Amino acid sequence: xxxxxxxxxxxxxxxxxxxxxxxxxxxxxxxxxxxxxxxxxxxxxxxxxxxxxxxxxxxxxxxxxxxxxxxxxxxxxxxxxxxxxxxxxxxxxxxxxxxxxxxxxxxxxxxxxxxxxxxxxxxxxxxxxxxxx
Amino acid sequence: xxxxxxxxxxxxxxxxxxxxxxxxxxxxxxxxxxxxxxxxxxxxxxxxxxxxxxxxxxxxxxxxxxxxxxxxxxxxxxxxxxxxxxxxxxxxxxxxxxxxxxxxxxxxxxxxxxxxxxxxxxxxxxxxxxxxxxxxxxxxxxxxxxxxxxxxxxxxxxxxxxxxxxxxxxxxxxxxxxxxxxxxxxxxxxxxxxxxxxxxxxxxxxxxxxxxxxxxxxxxxxxxxxxxxxxxxxxxxxxxxxxxxxxxxxxxxxxxxxxxxxxxxxxxxxxxxxxxxxxxxxxxxxxxxxxxxxxxxxxxxxx
Numbered sequence: 001x002x003x004x005x006x007x008x009x010x011x012x013x014x015x016x017x018x019x020x021x022x023x024x025x026x027x028x029x030x031x032x033x034x035x036x037x038x039x040x041x042x043x044x045x046x047x048x049x050x051x052x053x054x055x056x057x058x059x060x061x062x063x064x065x066x067x068x069x070x071x072x073x074x075x076x077x078x079x080x081x082x083x084x085x086x087x088x089x090x091x092x093x094x095x096x097x098x099x100x101x102x103x104x105x106x107x108x109x110x111x112x113x114x115x116x117x118x119x120x121x122x123x124x125x126x127x128x129x130x131x132x133x
Numbered sequence: 134x135x136x137x138x139x140x141x142x143x144x145x146x147x148x149x150x151x152x153x154x155x156x157x158x159x160x161x162x163x164x165x166x167x168x169x170x171x172x173x174x175x176x177x178x179x180x181x182x183x184x185x186x187x188x189x190x191x192x193x194x195x196x197x198x199x200x201x202x203x204x205x206x207x208x209x210x211x212x213x214x215x216x217x218x219x220x221x222x223x224x225x226x227x228x229x230x231x232x233x234x235x236x237x238x239x240x241x242x243x244x245x246x247x248x249x250x251x252x253x254x255x256x257x258x259x260x261x262x263x264x265x266x267x268x269x270x271x272x273x274x275x276x277x278x279x280x281x282x283x284x285x286x287x288x289x290x291x292x293x294x295x296x297x298x299x300x301x302x303x304x305x306x307x308x309x310x311x312x313x314x315x316x317x318x319x320x321x322x323x324x325x326x327x328x329x330x331x332x333x334x335x336x337x338x339x340x341x342x343x344x345x346x347x348x349x350x351x352x353x354x355x356x357x358x359x360x361x362x363x364x365x366x367x368x369x370x371x372x373x374x375x376x377x378x379x380x381x382x383x384x385x386x387x388x389x390x391x392x393x394x395x396x397x398x399x400x401x402x403x404x405x406x407x408x409x410x411x412x413x414x415x416x417x418x419x420x421x422x423x424x425x426x427x428x429x430x431x432x433x434x435x436x
Contacts, residue, residue: 036436040147040192062191062193
């Protein structure tokens with residue numbers, strides 16, 4: 001079973017078989033900027049800095065050009081890790097724990113602190129304390 | 134003479150099998166024709182041959198078709214579009230399945246719009262003689278008809294001028310940055326008696342924000358939302374209400390990420406309808422009246 005680690009947060013979540021990165025992180029109580037969740041808009045893009053993913057389901061070339069996918073970019077709504085992976089989200093992705101209860105249930109490990117804690121401290125001027133509307 | 138309504142939306146999808154499940158089983162449109170890489174759908178209360186065409190490969194809009202009253206209107210609209218500075222070309226009967234001669238116009242926003250007067254009329258299941266109010270065995274949401282599209286343009290004011298001057302659309306609502314000579318960042322326009330048959334907001338040229346289906350009322354919107362949950366449809370927002378148009382709504386995504394909407398309510402418009410103005414500082418309320426805040430996706434997720 002593959003796990004996903006979100007770079008610079010220390011958050012690692014064990015994914016279920018066939019689960020996308022976005023779905024697995026959501027199941028574990030974490031949220032970040034996402035759009036259509038169907039591979040069409042590119043908003044949930046991340047860079048895979050270690051490990052390997054496979055996109056399952058349609059991904060529009062306009063949302064993720066093949067060359068960029070080959071260079072390590074993925075759309076997390078469609079990307080299913082084939083190995084343990086490390087991803088880097090954009091600075092403005094506002095990655096945050098929105099449901100500590102779920103983080104606890106999912107057994108999230110964080111390098112920085114307790115499983116139920118926030119993924120990282122808010123950056124000055126960031127919007128990450130704001131909820132998704 | 135005049136443009137009567139939005140007749141068809143022609144879009145791209147990454148996967149036809151998933152699109153078939155969404156547009157057919159969840160929304161309940163009827164598949165009327167299929168060919169290699171392309172599906173044609175119609176909704177139950179539409180008399181013409183089709184209203185949604187889906188091409189396999191990519192996402193976004195291929196073109197919008199608007200039906201005009203009379204064949205002779207085409208030449209007049211063509212002349213006006215050319216005078217406006219748009220590229221136009223004639224399309225022949227059969228270029229689009231079941232659609233007659235027409236005029237294809239590249240809008241100032243790079244979107245392609247087709248005008249046509251004739252399309253094969255295949256009627257509805259309920260018919261026009263002592264009809265029942267709806268077909269007995271609707272599937273899923275059972276959408277009755279398409280309603281409007283929202284597209285993005287670098288210069289919405291220019292798009293507004295095009296639809297007004299070339300196609301005789303009227304402006305029902307407009308969002309401006311400033312009441313005193315500010316920029317237009319969004320425009321909602323009608324050619325029917327609905328609040329909008331096309332809308333344009335500021336954004337990249339050539340992109341689709343959403344296309345919408347009309348539902349009868351708020352209860353149907355909620356019912357649609359329930360079905361979206363059952364079918365794991367990716368929901369953007371809603372059910373809620375728009376300040377602009379006053380309609381109730383759910384925005385959701387098809388399996389390729391194109392945004393769809395189910396829309397109901399709104400007011401009636403007439404040629405003497407006064408234009409309603411919104412200021413940009415109230416845009417959140419204008420778009421999502423109840424929460425009064427734009428969600429992040431509203432301006433970022435386009436196909």
